[in-house]
Amino acid sequence: MIVVCRDCGRQYKIAGERWDAGSSGGIKCLRCSGKLETQDATMKPEDREKGEQTVQDRYIPEFFEPGTKxxxxxxxxxxxxxxxxxxxxxxxxxxxxxxxxxxxxxxxxxxxxxxxxxxxxxxxxxxxxxxxxxxxxxxxxxxxxxxxxxxxxxxxxxxxxxxxxxxxxxxxxxxxxxxxxxxxxxxxxxxxxxxxxxxxxxxxxxxxxxx
Structure with a gap:
């Protein structure tokens, strides 16, 4: 199954038996240590019909107050x-x-x-x-x-x-x-x-x- 890092968007293939309620919380992203979620949980319903999406396709604009570093x-x-x-x-x-x-x-x-x-x-x-x-x-x-x-x-x-x-x-x-x-x-x-x-x-x- 495909899981996606909630923070950086990197995708991983993980065996289904490893992704159960008891173990999924302990699996972290190798790139940024962020939380991993199933692909369905990170995609909009209309995106699921289009197949696998990249993080660039799903990028949501982020804005900051002027002067924020x-x-x-x-x-x-x-x-x-x-x-x-x-x-x-x-x-x-x-x-x-x-x-x-x-x-x-x-x-x-x-x-x-x-x-x-x-x-x-x-x-x-x-x-x-x-x-x-x-x-x-x-x-x-x-x-x-x-x-x-x-x-x-x-x-x-x-x-x-x-x-x-x-x-x-x-x-x-x-x-x-x-x-x-x-x-x-x-x-x-x-x-x-x-x-x-x-x-x-x-x-x-x-x-x-x-x-």
Whole structure:
């Protein structure tokens, strides 16, 4: 049978005998540790007639109060995800999981997320991570310029700006540096703001002149 994570939308095939009243509550999503539900429970009646749906097809727009800091997170490692969420919470961020391909595009249609954090669990990026990066690269240039992308992988080095540039991200760090996320992130955000400050000032002046 097909079950779906209520938080990130990932789907799993699980033997029916394992999915009974006594055991289903103990089965968690491998990606985000979220609660799993049967596919029927997560789909609208009209969707069941169309067959299996992807999380992108079922995306429900989410809106936030102006000024709310919201980070998008892709992290297939549950322990690392908890560490990241804890650090971001200390920095007053709300966190929303990235489910996979097209989720970035769907979300940015309704809200601008100022921070995207990507976690590479294995030696090479998995297919989902590659697709997410492609979606980030396809964002409108102005939108991308105002979005800070943090990439976590074993070869990451916060002081190697060329590495981050070659990966199409703003900062690359190693998993060991996550313990200092509350110090690294604010400093890096400030550095990017300073880098683009003159650009934003000029753009604001041009827009004002054309009003």
């Amino acid at each position: 919201v980070a998008l997170l892709y992290c297939p490692d549950p322990m690392a995800a908890q560490q990241v969420k804890k650090g971001l919470a200390e920095l007053d961020y709300k966190v929303r999981p990235i489910a996979g391909k097209n989720d970035i595009i769907s979300r940015f249609r309704y809200y601008h997320y100022s921070l995207v954090l990507l976690y590479q669990k294995s030696h090479e990026p998995d297919r989902t991570l590659k697709e997410i990066q492609e979606d980030i690269d396809s964002l409108d240039p102005e939108m991308r310029r105002n979005t800070f992308v943090l990439y976590v992988h074993m070869g990451g080095n916060q002081y190697d700006s060329m590495q981050a540039f070659s990966m199409g991200v703003d900062l690359a760090i190693s998993p060991m540096e996550l313990s200092r996320l509350t110090k690294i992130l604010p400093a890096s955000l400030e550095a990017k703001n300073l880098l683009y400050r003159r650009y934003h000032e000029c753009r604001a002046k041009i827009e004002e002149d054309y009003r």
